[in-house]
Amino acid sequence: MSATVQSITVLGASGSIGVSTLDVIARHPDRYKVFALTADRRWQVLATQCLAYRPRYAVMKDPVSASALEMELRRQGCTTEVLQGDDALAQVASDPEVDTVMAAIVGAAGLLPTLAAVRAGKKVLLANKEALVMAGGLFTRVVAESGALLLPIDSEHNAIFQCLPNHRADYLQQGLKSSGVRKILLTASGGPFRNTPLSDLPKVTPEQACAHPNWSMGQKISVDSATMLNKGLELIEACWLFNARPQQVQVVVHPQSVIHSMVEYIDGSVLAQLGNPDMRTPIAHALAWPERIESGVASLDLIATARLDFSSPDYMRFPCLRLAQQAAETAGTAPAILNAANEVAVASFLQRRIRFDQIAVVIEQVLSRIVSVEPHDLGHVQAADAEARALAQQLIAQW
Numbered sequence: 001m002s003a004t005v006q007s008i009t010v011l012g013a014s015g016s017i018g019v020s021t022l023d024v025i026a027r028h029p030d031r032y033k034v035f036a037l038t039a040d041r042r043w044q045v046l047a048t049q050c051l052a053y054r055p056r057y058a059v060m061k062d063p064v065s066a067s068a069l070e071m072e073l074r075r076q077g078c079t080t081e082v083l084q085g086d087d088a089l090a091q092v093a094s095d096p097e098v099d100t101v102m103a104a105i106v107g108a109a110g111l112l113p114t115l116a117a118v119r120a121g122k123k124v125l126l127a128n129k130e131a132l133v134m135a136g137g138l139f140t141r142v143v144a145e146s147g148a149l150l151l152p153i154d155s156e157h158n159a160i161f162q163c164l165p166n167h168r169a170d171y172l173q174q175g176l177k178s179s180g181v182r183k184i185l186l187t188a189s190g191g192p193f194r195n196t197p198l199s200d201l202p203k204v205t206p207e208q209a210c211a212h213p214n215w216s217m218g219q220k221i222s223v224d225s226a227t228m229l230n231k232g233l234e235l236i237e238a239c240w241l242f243n244a245r246p247q248q249v250q251v252v253v254h255p256q257s258v259i260h261s262m263v264e265y266i267d268g269s270v271l272a273q274l275g276n277p278d279m280r281t282p283i284a285h286a287l288a289w290p291e292r293i294e295s296g297v298a299s300l301d302l303i304a305t306a307r308l309d310f311s312s313p314d315y316m317r318f319p320c321l322r323l324a325q326q327a328a329e330t331a332g333t334a335p336a337i338l339n340a341a342n343e344v345a346v347a348s349f350l351q352r353r354i355r356f357d358q359i360a361v362v363i364e365q366v367l368s369r370i371v372s373v374e375p376h377d378l379g380h381v382q383a384a385d386a387e388a389r390a391l392a393q394q395l396i397a398q399w
Ligand code: NDP
Pocket: 011, 012, 013, 014, 015, 016, 017, 018, 038, 039, 040, 041, 042, 043, 061, 103, 104, 105, 106, 107, 109, 127, 128, 129, 130, 153, 154, 155, 215, 216, 217, 218, 219, 220, 221, 279
């Protein structure tokens, strides 16, 4: 049992990961208390959460939503202070009273508040993979300087972390090989269109793309899972988190999502982490690490699961995966360009402005037209992100 109660900021509290995080926290009032909750616009969700968890601060990115939340909380007699905007997000991520930050804002919008938490040396539970994909080099430098503890929430990376040796410093400083690791096996469900006839893919709707067979998630990551760009982002994320080269990460399609990823050692041992597909397991693992706590997740019923299947990814069906692998190998600002083009393309698909199969076309064209450079600071990353967004928007407007 921990001696002190940990104070937690949940960035992206109104989202899928945010809600699961609060569910785990609520099971352990003796261990955790909520310092701040944040969202963009869904102030009603945040109002309910503030009444339940009574945080010191609630931050809305959007000013109109902040006013609505403020009015509602005052009406309900809740004393949570409402703040607004980017500076406030960074402030609650780095406040001296905060021990742990759950980084669960979706997309590039999470980069600055997550970096603020890392700079302040917090324990950072990283769900916001896009931040690491965009600025992995900078991130890892700041982690080393500040002494922050970065723990993966993405189910695959949390699984890999659990299967890797306990002496993290060894592989982080000298590479995976020095720890006897041959490769990482990154599992992928293949999403909702794994078996859809290729000729039907141009017709799929946002509703179909968001209906993931195994996981319940926010819209953007659901579309990323349907294109398998998510697995590409995860490959890049794994390289930064575990000091791996892209060639050391093999993507394996495993439709049941029971094995969350594996690590193969040079003696031929393959270690896997298994569990029900419920994000409360990696969230509880990272919250309590190196201890273990209850997460609310049911026991895995292996008899009912009955079988585990594996296959190679189909690059004809999932061109986004190949594009992400190429960006990982190019490195520099290529992953930031890939991520920005994808964010614009996915938003346009969700607004029914482009077809599902055009997401890959946007990314491919943007990557081929913007040259990757070595980013020396955050400004370079942000410039690449802005250039890629503008080009993606321009291409989509011309269609
Ligand atoms: P959701 O869309 O469900 O939630 C996103 C959260 O971010 C919401 O709180 C949202 O606020 C907030 N947000 C959105 N845009 C902004 C912005 N511009 N500024 C500030 N806050 C913003 O996403 P998920 O919870 O599914 O995913 C969160 C992150 O976790 C993503 O990076 C995803 O890749 C990663 N992840 C998610 C998994 C899952 O199971 N869901 C699994 C593994 C990783 P509002 O509600 O007001 O829009």
